[in-house]
Amino acid sequence: MSHDHDHDHADGMSHLDAMDLRVRALETVLTQKGYIDPAALDVLVDTYQTKIGPRNGARVVAKAWADPAFAAWLEADATAAIASLGYTGRQGEHMVAVFNTPDTHHLVVCTLCSCYPWTVLGLPPTWYKSAPYRSRAVKDPRGVLADFGVQLPEATQCRIWDSTAEVRYLVIPQRPAGTDGLTEDQLADLVTRDSMIGTGLARSPQA
Amino acid sequence: MSYAFHADLGGQPGHGPVTPEAEGEFWHEAFEPKALALTLAMGATGAWNIDQSRSARETMPDYARLSYYRIWLAGIERLMAERGLVGADEVAAGRLLHPPKPLPRKLLADAVPAVLAKGSPTDRPAPGPARFAVGDAVRTRAGHVDHHSRLPGYAQGRRGTIARLHGAHVFPDTNAQGRGEQPQWLYTVVFDGATLWGPEAQPGLQVSVDAWESYLQPDDGDPA
Numbered sequence: 001m002s003h004d005h006d007h008d009h010a011d012g013m014s015h016l017d018a019m020d021l022r023v024r025a026l027e028t029v030l031t032q033k034g035y036i037d038p039a040a041l042d043v044l045v046d047t048y049q050t051k052i053g054p055r056n057g058a059r060v061v062a063k064a065w066a067d068p069a070f071a072a073w074l075e076a077d078a079t080a081a082i083a084s085l086g087y088t089g090r091q092g093e094h095m096v097a098v099f100n101t102p103d104t105h106h107l108v109v110c111t112l113c114s115c116y117p118w119t120v121l122g123l124p125p126t127w128y129k130s131a132p133y134r135s136r137a138v139k140d141p142r143g144v145l146a147d148f149g150v151q152l153p154e155a156t157q158c159r160i161w162d163s164t165a166e167v168r169y170l171v172i173p174q175r176p177a178g179t180d181g182l183t184e185d186q187l188a189d190l191v192t193r194d195s196m197i198g199t200g201l202a203r204s205p206q207a
Numbered sequence: 208m209s210y211a212f213h214a215d216l217g218g219q220p221g222h223g224p225v226t227p228e229a230e231g232e233f234w235h236e237a238f239e240p241k242a243l244a245l246t247l248a249m250g251a252t253g254a255w256n257i258d259q260s261r262s263a264r265e266t267m268p269d270y271a272r273l274s275y276y277r278i279w280l281a282g283i284e285r286l287m288a289e290r291g292l293v294g295a296d297e298v299a300a301g302r303l304l305h306p307p308k309p310l311p312r313k314l315l316a317d318a319v320p321a322v323l324a325k326g327s328p329t330d331r332p333a334p335g336p337a338r339f340a341v342g343d344a345v346r347t348r349a350g351h352v353d354h355h356s357r358l359p360g361y362a363q364g365r366r367g368t369i370a371r372l373h374g375a376h377v378f379p380d381t382n383a384q385g386r387g388e389q390p391q392w393l394y395t396v397v398f399d400g401a402t403l404w405g406p407e408a409q410p411g412l413q414v415s416v417d418a419w420e421s422y423l424q425p426d427d428g429d430p431a
Contacts, residue, residue, distance in 0.1 A: 019238035023280065025301035026245055029293055033307035035252055039316035041244035047323060048243070054230055089326035094373065111217030111359050113261055114275065119326075123243070125228040126235065129275040132225045134216040138361060138414050139404055147225040157411035162217065164357045165393055165417035166257075166329040167373055193230045 053122030054193035056087045057170060060120055061196065062187035064097070065175040075099065078170065082120060092119025092168055098161065099172045100198075105156050106171045107144075107198030109137035110163040117168035121193060128197065138162055148199045171195065173202040210353045213270035218361040218404070235274075242276040246283050251322060253311035255286050258383035262355035263289075331390035333375040337420070339394060343369045344426035347396065347418060355383035358422045362414075365402050366426050370415060371395035378419055392420040 030036045060082055064071040073081040078095040082088070095117060098106040110116065111134045116124040127133050136144050141158040145151065152158070161169045173195040179187060182205065194200030216222070234240055250260065264282040267273070273281065287293040290308070297304045314322060339345060349364030357379050373393040381389040400412030 017237075019236060019242075019277070019280075021301075022298065023238045023241040023245065025298050026280075026284070026293070027241060028301055029297045029303055030245065030249070032303035033293070035254075035292065035307065035310055035313065036245070036248040037313065037315045040248055040314045040319055041241060043316045043319040044244040044247050044323075045240040047319060049233055049240075052323070089324040090322075091326070093326040093328040094330065094376075096371070109217075111361075112214055112357060113265065123233060125232070126275070127225050127228055130222075130225065131216055131219070131271070132222040135219040135222045136225070138217045138359075140409065141412065142409055144225055148227050155411075157413065158409065160412070160414040161395075162359060162362075162414060162416045164359060165373070165376060165379075165419070167393070167395075167417050194227070199225075199227075 048118075048123050052087075052118060054120070054191075054196065055188070056085075056122070057117070057120035057193070057196045058188040058191035059085060059184070060087070060097075060170065061172055061191045061202075062184045064099075064172050065179075065187050066184050071099075071172075074172070082170075087119045089119055091115070092117050094167045095120075095170060096161075096167055097170045097172050098159070100174045102153075102174070103155070103157060104159050105152050105198065106159050106161065106169075107137060107141050108161045108163060108169040108171060109134060111135070111138055112162075112164055115163035115166075115168065117170050119168075120170055121196060125193070145199065148194060150200060171198045173200075176202050176204045178205055210351075210355070211266050211268070212351070213267065214265035215360045217359045236276070238280075239276045242280045246279045248314050249283050249287070251312060251314035254290060254292060256382055257327070258355060258377075258379040259385070260286060261379070262383040265355070329377040330374050331377060331388065333392065334390060337372055337392045339369045339372075339392075339420070339423065339425075341369050341371065344428075345369060345394075345396060345423040346426045348422045348424075352380070354380060356380050356422075358418060359416060361403055362396075362398065362416045362418075365398055367396040367398040367402070367415075369394050370397040373417065376419070378421075380419075380421075394418055394420070394423065396423065 031038050064074050074097045078097040082095050100106055114124055114129040138160050190203040192200050195202045260282055263285045264278050267281055292308055345367055347362055347365050375390040376393040377388040378391045381387055395415050396418045397413055397415040400408030
């Protein structure tokens, strides 16, 4: 079963596959039972598609680059520092920020499931939840980075954080060179989701 | 019958390359947004806790074959069936066949932003002083246990160093079994790559896990 889900379902039910029918059946039953508010489902999806995503984290990183006092607060108490920008709650209740340096590159994984800092990064990408990433990140991080087109200097140490509890880790990538005059908004544009997981680097302003 | 743990993937060989994905690429199948929303909405009812939901997912016999949102969906179906909230016959029929059971809460649309912003912190008052301090040498529990637990196989029976204290947190091992939160001190324990993977470890590699106090013993200095 590999039909395209992006096209218009012009002839209705005939294009719905077994999984679509299953979630629709569940939604109906759970609504009839009074366990869920179907309107809440739309709000949840909309929230993670449009409101809670990696642009939140990018603003945290940009502020840390621009404001040494904020960076120090982030290092000492990431949960409070991040909350001061309005990012709190589900899957970000206990935050730790780890700072990349020329000597140390941080990489975050959850080998046991898919723990991820939703408040600052939103929904995890598919690869983060996949067996290749979860199996290899703790043993072959340089190979994983190569899959993302990233090669670190030989001397840089890889430091892997396996999120096995409710602590969520945000990587603060190194600030790219040539960004001295940029505003926080311009800096945030250089911060990719992958750079905040550790599978990427922040973009150079020339790129 | 031993606890069948299918999600402990760290270090497992043979899974091939990672496939990167563009930012903003949320869904790969049409059912996924609703599977996510149903999982969050049912999680918010308080019918089960997060450790019970992780346990339901990781023990799924076909875990390795299923996409992640399929695992989530199968997880809530199982949790609901176990609690008599929704029967397989009702999912098949697509309508209510049995009366509902009372649940602690219901997530209404208007409350979603506040509920997400509040989250579910797992820190609790400490039951006593921390047994370990930053820099202490520890050894992790060896071998599997017969219930949900959060010490990965690759980090079992290994020597590491306490790198951070996180205060006391809900203990997933008991919480998953419905035996209460029983909070314990939580630590970040860091291991050298060679300790985990032997001489072929990538030079300079360090890996940490977050480990509850009862997963740890003081390192006795015994080699091996």
